[in-house]
Amino acid sequence: MTGTRGAGVVVATALVAAALLGGAGAERADGSCVLGVTYLGVPYLGTGAVAAADVGAPVGPAVRPGCDDAIVIGAPSTPEPDVAVVARRIDGVAPRFAVAVRPTGGASGPADLMVNGATPCTGATVAARLACLRARTARLRTGPALMAPVGARIGATVALGVRARPRASLRRGAEALLQHRVGTRWRLAARLPVTGAGARATVTIPAVPTGPYRIAERVRIDGSPVLLTAGVTVLPASPAP
Structure with a gap:
C-alpha cells in the first residue's frame, strides 16, 4: 500500500497560559506540545515507548512538527522548526498502523511509539496497544x-x-x-x-x-x-x- 504524500500535517497543540507580571521586556508563557510525527503524509501520534528489542530497521523519513505553543507578551514568538527524523519498523506491526521514532535519532535504544491517527488502537497500556496493532497487522497480511x-x-x-x-x-x-x-x-x-x-x-x-x-x-x-x-x-x- 502507498500513502498519499502532501504538505506536513501539524499535530502540535497550544496550551495558552499568559501572565502580565509588570516591568519591561518580553514575558513568555510556555505550554506543551503533543508528541507526534508526520509519516506518509498523515499524522502519527505518540502514545508511549517501544522497547529497544522491538525497534527494527528504518522504513522511511518522517517529520516532527516544530512546537509553537508559546505566547510572548510584547515581542513576536519564534516557533521551533520542523525536524526530520527516521521512522522505524516495530516488530510485528505494519508501518501503516504505527512506527517507532527514537527521540535523539540514535541507532539503538528504546523509541517513541507513534500510532497512525486513523488506527483505533487505544488501549490503556503500551502492551495493549501493541497487541491491537499486531492483531491488525496479522489480519492485514493473511486476510480477509x-x-x-x-x-x-x-x-x-x-x-x-x-x-x-x-x-x-x-x-x-x-x-x-x-x-x-x-x-x-x-x-x-x-x-x-x-x-x-x-x-x-x-x-x-x-x-x-x-x-x-x-x-x-x-x-x-x-x-x-x-x-x-x-x-x-x-x-x-x-x-x-
Whole structure:
C-alpha cells in the first residue's frame, strides 16, 4: 500500500497560559506540545515507548512538527522548526498502523511509539496497544482485509482492494461507507460508490472535514458476508493548478 504524500500535517497543540507580571521586556508563557510525527503524509501520534528489542530497521523519513505553543507578551514568538527524523519498523506491526521514532535519532535504544491517527488502537497500556496493532497487522497480511491508502485527498479517486485467500470467490457491494468515530461508535460521514469489481476497485473521497476516518465495505467471500474496514486520513484537496 502507498500513502498519499502532501504538505506536513501539524499535530502540535497550544496550551495558552499568559501572565502580565509588570516591568519591561518580553514575558513568555510556555505550554506543551503533543508528541507526534508526520509519516506518509498523515499524522502519527505518540502514545508511549517501544522497547529497544522491538525497534527494527528504518522504513522511511518522517517529520516532527516544530512546537509553537508559546505566547510572548510584547515581542513576536519564534516557533521551533520542523525536524526530520527516521521512522522505524516495530516488530510485528505494519508501518501503516504505527512506527517507532527514537527521540535523539540514535541507532539503538528504546523509541517513541507513534500510532497512525486513523488506527483505533487505544488501549490503556503500551502492551495493549501493541497487541491491537499486531492483531491488525496479522489480519492485514493473511486476510480477509480491505486495502486502502493511508491518506487520501478530497476529490481523489483511490484504489480500494480486498485481500482474501487464494482462489476465494469475491463479490463486491455497490458502495462503501466513510465513517468517523464519535466516542466508541462509528458514525456515517458519506456513502462511497464502488467502481469496479473483484479484488481491485476504486472510490472517490468526498468533501468532508479533514481528519481520521475508516472505510467500511461489506463483501461476500465464498458466499459468506464479511464486513471489512480500513483506516484512512482525509487530507485537503489538491490546490488548483
